[in-house]
Amino acid sequence: MATTPRRCSTPVGVHRRAATGLLVAVLLLASSSICALITPAAASAASAAPSRRLLVQPHHKPHATTSEAASASASASADASSSTASASSDAADLLQFEPRDEAGHMLMPRPRAGASGASGASFPPVHVHVPVRPDYLPQLPRVRLGHGEGASIVIEAVDLKFAVRNPHASAAAASSSSSSSSSSSSSNEVLSLSFTAPRYAVAGTNAPADSLRTAPAIILDAVCGNFSLKLTNNLPFQGVSTCPNAPGDGGSLFFTNGPHDFEWTNLHTHGLKVDPGAVLFDNTCEPAQPGAADTQQHKKNKGGHKAAAAVDAEAAGAIGAEAAANTPLGGKGGAPTEVARADYYCNPKMSTDQICEVMGDNVFVNDKPHRMAVAPGASLRYTYPLGPSPPGVGWYHPHQHGSVGTQTPTSSGPLIIPEGWLPNGLTDLYEPAGGCQIADFHTLMQVIKSQPIESATILRIDAVWFRLNGGRGEPEEDSFPMLGTGLDGRPDTASPLLYEADGSPRFDNAAGRDWAMVNGAFQPTISLTEKTYTRWEILNTMTMKWLDLTIQEVNEDGSLTHAECDFWLLGRDALPLPKIPRRLQSKPRGAEAAVSDIIMSPGTRIDVLVKCAKPGSYVLASGAGPFHTNYTTCQATHCEIYGDVAPAAAQVPRSANNIFEHRELSAAVLAVVEVSPREVGSPLQPDLPDYVARTK
Known part of the structure; x- marks a missing residue:
């Protein structure tokens, strides 16, 4: 796909040499015979065995729906003690100049003014603690998936804040401890960053909820079988850049180059030898006639590896009286009878909850953002038929065209084909x-x-791109995809996580x-x-x-x-x-x-x-x-x-x-x-x- 220089938000690919392609063929031929060693009885036993890891719900629910709010508030006091007990063990490693609360966590970035996104509802991100110069290496948790097992991934908003001492600060300013001078000298003493970014959170990992370690290394014990990854989009709703038209409608382009649609997402993998499934532009996750979408889409896509979209009627109908009164799409006790593509992509009052089944690895599927106070975001469930594969490290990350640059650097994790799957070990x-x-x-x-x-x-190795040109005081062009500025700086296409409705930034990176x-x-x-x-x-x-x-x-x-x-x-x-x-x-x-x-x-x-x-x-x-x-x-x-x-x-x-x-x-x-x-x-x-x- 064509891109404009210095405006691309998609990671560059690594060109493979012909010798590498030959090696893949040889390894797959060799491992095919190994797969044959797994007898049908063994495969049946593997599928019947209980899951070693139950990965169904996110480990915390920062974005409770209306129906969840009452039960959440009722259990808040009971959870308070456990929350205190689970405070991050990294707190002791913070540099002393960082503002902290009584639990040792860094304080939130500056208060945010106004409402978030077109939904008009506040959107409180999770606060993430970033250890600075800890005397240990934080470990990524590992989740093992056997044949037929799956992991549930939530992409959500988190606030990042960390800092380093300014090496150019004067010795007097750096050593100042007076409360009266601390505020005036802080800008000289500290180089800090406050930023809101997407994060993957996977259930069952026991990773600290206030960390960037909630995206585990997923170890695939499913070689010669299949596994699934379910992605739920809990980023705040944002209409796509073509609104009021859906992409491809009303003369708009189906794909637009440049950073845009920052809260829309999907999931992509590297390193798996899998069929990518459908790769057609029209294979998107969107409803046509929700009440019959399951049947119609199944018939439409029957015989191919395409997505089958199904709207969860019960969840869509459970919008609630107040929300239903504000949406033209809310039906009584059931799903809307008709949903236009423009409503799906542009209407902030439409219920979001739906699930789409995706066979293979299709980067053209769209995962709709969270509808605040109505329903969690849409879900994509990818099923991967994993053939014989040599041991190695792949990875999973977002790959929605236009939002890759701002989502991937803080939302990704390793996918590992283990050496342990080889029947005879390394000698195979x-x-x-x-x-x-x-x-x-x-x-x-x-x-x-x-x-x-x-x-x-x-x-x-992750990063947050935020470099400013000292002469102009503006972001370098390499930073545009990370900063969510939108197409040509339009406020209506900018990320609601990073900008107010008037276009003023919510982040801070004075350095x-x-x-x-x-x-x-x-x-x-x-x-x-x-x-x-x-x-x-x-x-x-x-x-x-x-x-x-x-x-x-x-x-x-x-x-x-x-x-x-x-x-x-x-x-x-x-x-x-x-x-x-x-x-x-x-x-x-x-x-x-x-x-x-x-x-x-x-x-x-x-x-x-x-x-x-x-x-x-x-x-x-x-x-x-x-x-x-x-x-x-x-x-x-x-x-x-x-x-x-x-x-x-x-x-x-x-x-x-x-x-x-x-x-x-x-x-x-x-x-x-x-x-x-x-x-x-x-x-x-x-x-x-x-x-x-x-x-x-």
Whole structure:
């Protein structure tokens, strides 16, 4: 689909080489025979077995409907004590300058004026606590789905607020503790961000409700079977940009380039070898004749992998007397008898509750936003027939055309095909590559077996794009998709989460910087042991930046020195390499020595071993490696390395992650890496040569 330079909101794809395509074919042929080993009896037993995880409802209900309000208020006092007890354990790691309540949580962003969206009802987002420089790595929860099982995902609005100390603040201002001067000096002392963003929340994860860890790693024990993901849209209602016409009606375009329709969503996956299902523009989730939609749509789509839309008549009829009086579509005791496409896309008084069945992975399906005080948002239930697949890491994220840029960086999670599904373990996947390296092959297999891909350390790198041009004081064009400005800055197409009805912003980022997080925390600490391999699964959810990852030592003067740490690549984008491992080393023209680094484009996943030669405190950095942005030719999106320092003439600030230990560095610090000494008597793990194993 055509896009305008620097106005695209869709993550750039990674071009696959022909060799990769050949590897996919070989792996699928090999794993097809493995699937045949699963007998019908075993498959039947698997489908009849009780679900290991009941994933039906969201773990909390921040957006109660009218019918829920009474019961919610009645149980509020009973829930108060448990809410206090479940306060985030991350609170102790907040920097002391951050405003906090008695529970240790950061205070909400500034009060919001007026009503939210066209519905005219207030919309209270969930407050999210972002740990700043915690001395641990927050763990993403893991949910396992077997054959026939499913997970329920809610996309909802959350308020983010976190900050770092200003490295340019004067020592006197930074040390000031006087209450009379604290307000006047706070802007000099602190660089902060207040922002409202979408978040995925999955039931049954036990993740803190006030965190960005509610989107778990979903481990698929459903190879040679099927699983489902149900997505409910609880973002506030927003009419689409073509209103008062539905897309494609009245001379309007079906698809419009540029950021728009920020509260409409859907779900997309990468890394699964599945049929995408229907990919036609008219395969959208919308009612025609709701009372008969189930039958009519089923007949229309029979024989193909298309969506079957069905309006839940009981839920649609339970609008309530007050809401029904305000909607021309409310029927007595039942669903509306007729719904025009324009009403579905533009009428804020129409009930939202419906469910659409989607076979495969169709990015053209629309998930309607939440109808405040009437019904939860529409739901899409995707059923994925999962064929034989090599172990690897994929991911799931929103992919609604126009809203990808603002939703994906804070609403995504890994999808993992486990190594545990292989009937005979790693021997089904790898064999010695030949030569005299049998001992090294067995060493590698022991390392991988001790840290299978489904239990390895996950690093999900997210970001909030918010860079301002210092000369104009306006957002850089790369920030437009994240900021929800709408088409050509029109207030009526801007995100109701981020703007008032008059177009004034509800967010604040006085420093004008980009902010990146790892597993929902700002610059957390990752622990390693010297001369010992650790397996990392890295996911870059950034939609606008590349990463060039290295492990660096920060010197007293703020300069960076490459640490004695190396990476060995095992797989990329849900595929193992044809031969493993491959030591990652880059030596650009003119460089003095090779550097071990990881290059990641937007949406890339990396399966890698990391090992450091000696104990110490280091940082995982982007922008300190051998590759840097060519700002002369970088005139479009997706071409800048996160953490790079733009020329002074550009007048754009460095990212907030470039700030570390009260200094502004020449690269972005994503995490602290603490390497501890080995225990006395524990064996060291020598460097592995390249290509000691090959995939079968």
